[in-house]
Structures are given as C-alpha cells and as structure tokens.
Amino acid sequence: MSEEITEKKNDSNWKPLILGILCNWCSYAGADLAGSSRLKHPANLRIVRVPCSGRVNPLFVLKGFQKGFDGVMVLGCHPGDCHYAKGNYYARRRIMLLKELLQSMGIEPERFHFEWVSASEGVRFAELVSEMSEKIEKVGPFTGVDCSKVPAAF
Numbered sequence: 001m002s003e004e005i006t007e008k009k010n011d012s013n014w015k016p017l018i019l020g021i022l023c024n025w026c027s028y029a030g031a032d033l034a035g036s037s038r039l040k041h042p043a044n045l046r047i048v049r050v051p052c053s054g055r056v057n058p059l060f061v062l063k064g065f066q067k068g069f070d071g072v073m074v075l076g077c078h079p080g081d082c083h084y085a086k087g088n089y090y091a092r093r094r095i096m097l098l099k100e101l102l103q104s105m106g107i108e109p110e111r112f113h114f115e116w117v118s119a120s121e122g123v124r125f126a127e128l129v130s131e132m133s134e135k136i137e138k139v140g141p142f143t144g145v146d147c148s149k150v151p152a153a154f
C-alpha cells in the first residue's frame with residue numbers, strides 16, 4: 001500500500017474526492033445553476049466538462065480511479081434532450097458494460113454513478129453530489145484495485 005493511500009486511510013478529516021464528468025449542454029449547466037443559486041453541496045467534486053455524455057470513454061472513469069479519486073460520476077442530458085441526438089443513448093450502453101467491469105474489478109458500486117441532469121436541475125445536481133459523497137464516506141477511501149480479486153481474463 002502506498003504512503004499516500006495509508007495517509008488517506010488514517011486521516012480522520014478525510015472527505016471523498018469525486019470526479020464529475022459532465023455533459024456541457026445539460027449537466028454542466030445544472031451544476032452552474034446550483035452554483036449561481038448558492039445551493040450547498042460538498043466542495044469535493046472536481047468537474048471535467050465534455051461536449052456530450054457520448055464522448056465519455058469508459059477509460060476516463062478508470063483513469064479517474066487510477067489518479068486517486070474515491071468516486072466518479074458521469075452526468076448527461078435526459079433521454080431525448082441530447083444535443084447530438086443519440087450521444088446519451090450510446091453512453092448508457094457503454095456505462096452498463098462499465099458497471100459490470102467495475103464490479104468484476106472489485107470496485108464498490110457506490111463509487112460510480114451515472115445519471116441524467118438537465119440545465120434546470122440545479123437542486124437535483126446538488127442533491128446527487130451530496131448523496132454520492134455520503135455513500136462514499138460510508139465505504140471509505142478508494143485504496144486501489146485488489147489484483148488478487150480480478151478474474152484472470154483481465
């Protein structure tokens with residue numbers, strides 16, 4: 001176990017660090033609305049803005065965990081609202097497979113969340129971040145993948 005992870009595990013003030021990968025047109029605007037409305041949510045979210053949830057390569061999520069985030073959330077436009085027509089449908093299919101991959105790697109399901117958030121849902125955005133932060137606090141810091149538990153096919 002690296003020193004950084006050991007420190008993280010022993011830190012009594014530890015708060016989960018969350019990576020949010022947000023579609024520019026809906027979810028990022030929802031996050032912006034939450035901010036401009038001064039809605040309270042944990043400040044431990046780091047946002048990466050993408051043009052569409054369909055742009056999210058599952059490797060972005062894995063890279064987030066590799067870089068030390070305790071959780072990753074991917075947010076996109078509601079079905080029918082994608083500015084590129086089908087991007088969020090493609091994202092949904094990829095994410096379904098990604099969830100299985102994460103599970104097979106032993107990454108707790110609480111650490112990943114995929115959701116639709118529109119530009120008018122600032123309150124919903126703030127609630128989602130708070131809920132995810134609370135869930136991750138319960139499972140604790142992400143300490144990496146235990147390779148002994150990963151099936152040989154990987």
Ligand code: FES
Nearest residue numbers: 023052077082083
């Ligand atoms: S533009 Fe938002 S999910 Fe496609």
